[in-house]
Amino acid sequence: MSEPWAGGSFGERARCLLAPNPGLMTLDGTNSWVLTEPGASRSVVVDPGPIEDGHVDELDEQTGDVALVLLTHHHYDHSEVAVDLATRKDCPVRALDPAYCFDGDPLADEEVIDVDGLRLRVVTTPGHTADSVSFVVPAEGALLSGDMVLGRGTTVVAHPDGQLGAYFESIERMRSLAASGEVATIWPAHGPVLDDALGTLEYYLVHRRQRLGQVESALARLGVAVPDPDDDHLPRRVVEIVYQDVDESLWGAAEWSVRAQLAYLAERPV
Numbered sequence: 001m002s003e004p005w006a007g008g009s010f011g012e013r014a015r016c017l018l019a020p021n022p023g024l025m026t027l028d029g030t031n032s033w034v035l036t037e038p039g040a041s042r043s044v045v046v047d048p049g050p051i052e053d054g055h056v057d058e059l060d061e062q063t064g065d066v067a068l069v070l071l072t073h074h075h076y077d078h079s080e081v082a083v084d085l086a087t088r089k090d091c092p093v094r095a096l097d098p099a100y101c102f103d104g105d106p107l108a109d110e111e112v113i114d115v116d117g118l119r120l121r122v123v124t125t126p127g128h129t130a131d132s133v134s135f136v137v138p139a140e141g142a143l144l145s146g147d148m149v150l151g152r153g154t155t156v157v158a159h160p161d162g163q164l165g166a167y168f169e170s171i172e173r174m175r176s177l178a179a180s181g182e183v184a185t186i187w188p189a190h191g192p193v194l195d196d197a198l199g200t201l202e203y204y205l206v207h208r209r210q211r212l213g214q215v216e217s218a219l220a221r222l223g224v225a226v227p228d229p230d231d232d233h234l235p236r237r238v239v240e241i242v243y244q245d246v247d248e249s250l251w252g253a254a255e256w257s258v259r260a261q262l263a264y265l266a267e268r269p270v
């Protein structure tokens, strides 16, 4: 692991409370973001996180009044204690997927949320999962990216829920927010904040296209013209070629991404 990450305060409106669930997929743990307009008494909590080691008690103690709990997507390391925290704070939970809402409406693309002067804009960014959303904090030039962009390395397209075509479109959409100057910094759901939003998003596009090119070369080596979605052994054989340079402990996650890439290549118009 490169630089250590423990959360902290960012800009005038954000605090990141790191959950105690470090791991292969969660990096240092889940970042629970607490956003408060200066002078306001109520906050918004984005991704309350997992049940591990009383993280919800920590959030409860550290936050005072909470007006709204938001989820970037349904994965349990983001959503597990959402209803518990919302019940303690007597507030709703909102997510894109109605199944994860509690006492609140599903989020809508381009919706502007205003809590005591704190403004957030919802941007639907499917790819990691179908229900992934990001939140722009215009006053901070920040983008809460959930798991679409991580503080280190790159993210996983969790196929079949996550789709590579959607992923490319979402990263492009985020890149244009950065290119227009609206977003300068990324506040991810795992790992450190990224102060070069544009550079990071461009790297994500280049990296994923490189991997896609490597998958195409691997398929050529294996003599496969168009991948068969029913071939259960193909993803692993491709991983063994493409991810030679990556630690084997990550091959499980790599296989998800390869499955997403094979599905993308199988459906791509020739």
Ligand SMILES: [Zn+2]
Pocket: 073, 075, 128, 147
């Ligand atoms: Zn996730």
